[in-house]
Amino acid sequence: MPTFSIIIPVYNRPDELKELLDSVAGQICRDFEVIIVEDGSEMKSEQLTFQYKQQFHINYLYQTNQGPGPARNTGAQQAKGRWLIFLDSDCILPNDYLNIISQEVDCEEFDCFGGPDRPHPDFNTIQKAIGYAMSSVLTTGGIRGAKENLDIFYPRSYNLGVRNSVFNSLKGFTNMRFGEDLDFSMRLLKKGYSTRLIKKAFVFHKRRNNFRSFFKQVYNSGIARINLEIRHKGTLKPVHWIPSLFVLGHILIVIGAFFNPWFLLLLMFIPTVLFFHAHHVTKELKTAFWAVPAAFTQTFGYGLGFFEAVISRKLLGKKEFHAFHENFYK
Structure with missing residues (x-):
């Protein structure tokens, strides 16, 4: 039984998913499985996942389009890990990401964790600019989950981990199309569970490629x-x-x-x-x-x-x- 089950919902993003899976393959810590949930995509990623079966345990699931929350729930139903880690398909992991988390969960008592995000040096200019806008203290970065002292810490689903047992007790994510991760974190805290910001466990997050989609x-x-x-x-x-x-x-x-x-x-x-x-x-x-x-x-x-x-x-x-x-x- 692995310690971590990495769950990745994906919708028409096979190229970005490949970058994420390449970074998963490079992890120092190998105590994990990966579950891909294709949420009604036309551009499917099933053939892509076959390329990684020799490198780590990976499971591919397909469902009709229901949104990111239900897609994560589908993945969680198949997860065997003690901890569930939810990542967005447009993220890339530093090679010590799981190693950092492994050390934290062994030493600390908390039920749910999250980490910050940042742009990768190789991202294009617009992606870096949007990354700045989403993380800067001059915009809304301070209330998005990058700092603990401005508000209660609510982990976000692009980089969120939770005990498998706790996730099941909450019955997972709701069907909210936007804000479903905050809704999950709020319900978790209401039940008396605890959250933790792991500042070193950051992900490189691509986000949007243009201002039109970013505005939406x-x-x-x-x-x-x-x-x-x-x-x-x-x-x-x-x-x-x-x-x-x-x-x-x-x-x-x-x-x-x-x-x-x-x-x-x-x-x-x-x-x-x-x-x-x-x-x-x-x-x-x-x-x-x-x-x-x-x-x-x-x-x-x-x-x-x-x-x-x-x-x-x-x-x-x-x-x-x-x-x-x-x-x-x-």
Whole structure:
């Protein structure tokens, strides 16, 4: 019986999955199995998984498209490991990733863990810029799970581990399309289980390749924040309103610029700060330049989605929803 069962849901991403499986094959720790769950993909990865059967134990499962939460549940049903590790298919693991986790689970008493993410040096400029936007302290990086001191730590499903027994006691993930990982972590904490941030157990996370798909993702994250508040009362914090206030503030500044050109200086202040901070973090001039529109895409996308959900769910009392049903992956 392996210590770890690595569960990877995949949807039309065989090329990215290959990069992840190559990194799994290079792990120092070999006490694991891998379960691939194909969630109704047209571009299937079954033949790809055959290439790794001589390197480690890998199991391929196919189901009709149900979303990432149910796909992870399908994988967990077949898992034999004491710990379940959920990874997104667009991640790459450092070769000591499992070794670090193995040392932590042997020494510490916790029920669920997570780790941060970062861009790989070989990622393209847009991916690095989006990676900065999703992890920077100047955007929403501090409340996404990279730091423990800003909020309760909620592990995210791109890099999440949980005891098999605990996962089963919670009946796994719900059918939420976005925010399902936060919903899982919140239910876990409500049951009295504990979480732990393992800072050294990071993954390289590709995320989106363009701002259009990135906007759709973060817009749905803003909607999910309100959906989560309705499911879990009291989890919405003042910090979650910052992107929406950022959107409102910029609208007011633009309006003010029609009457007083000095307001244009305010419009330049935040991009300038973002540029120099991104350059300090990434050490790349080109990445720092693209980090500015990436950060604005993230903040505006999240803030606008948040606003729509506040109006739709809080004011009008409508049911749980998400946006871009028909073209999210286009």
